């Protein structure tokens with residue numbers, strides 16, 4: 110799928126699509142694609158036999174593609190430009206067949222990463238933005254306004270960054286003389302804070318960028334609200350498929366699918382949803398990962414993990430307490 114934006118060719122290769130289609134075959138009934146992106150999954154579901162597909166994405170650029178797919182699929186597809194959290198409240202299921210499947214392909218699309226001006230990538234000099242929906246608080250707002258303590262919490266909780274305090278200290282000292290406005294400004298500050306002796310396979314600022322993106326887009330809160338909406342809306346036997354790209358996300362998905370409740374810990378992002386009994390049964394104990402051929406063809410797929418579960422007959426959880434940990438960051442961010 111090719112998109113021309115500002116003279117560049119931007120595209121997104123769907124990750125693990127074939128493995129997903131094989132696992133949920135035969136595709137039928139109604140599906141919700143919570144992360145429409147460039148529409149790779151939605152189109153494939155329509156083609157594979159879904160009666161109707163509803164695509165959701167909060168990025169206005171995806172909305173443009175969504176309208177194109179609506180025209181091309183003629184009544185088989187509809188697009189909703191919103192955040193997927195709590196989609197059970199805004200998707201009108203009344204006149205639709207029972208919900209047969211929900212797919213989340215989390216994270217950012219290649220179109221977002223490769224659009225320098227969106228500020229998601231360390232590789233491009235750009236304003237520090239990172240907003241998927243292009244609204245509200247940007248990464249620059251957080252970096253320039255959050256307290257040193259909150260910045261350190263964000264980097265530690267959402268990026269598992271060991272040098273979180275050092276980095277936060279240096280940011281606060283730098284911003285006293287000038288605003289930190291660009292991706293490269295921030296990347297340089299992080300590089301200077303991390304000991305040269307520390308051996309890292311990726312760019313030293315990778316974890317800080319991940320953490321900020323999660324904070325800017327409320328990604329964990331959205332994920333949990335999206336999973337809960339899937340639990341409420343799926344019919345018995347309905348499929349829940351989630352592709353995650355880092356271990357914190359994958360942990361939330363795994364625990365949700367298994368219905369685990371455990372003591373809360375600040376670093377661990379456990380769920381305190383009232384769910385002593387699982388509402389799903391897992392289809393794959395270990396996540397499905399891309400093979401060498403897919404990684405070679407699409408290196409961005411290398412960290413992808415696909416978990417699939419099916420809804421059982423238990424009624425959806427009544428009481429939901431969003432004790433998403435990292436809560437100090439999430440609630441504190443409301444003040445930024």
Ligand SMILES: C[S@@+](CC[C@H](N)C(=O)[O-])C[C@H]1O[C@@H](n2cnc3c(N)ncnc32)[C@H](O)[C@@H]1O
Pocket residue numbers: 121122123124143144145146147148149150151165166167168171191192193194214215216217218219241331332
């Ligand atoms: C990895 S891409 C999905 C690519 C898509 N599966 C495809 O084949 O083209 C993730 C998409 O999810 C969207 N997204 C992420 N979090 C979201 C949220 N909370 N609500 C709505 N859309 C979200 C992003 O804007 C992005 O377009």
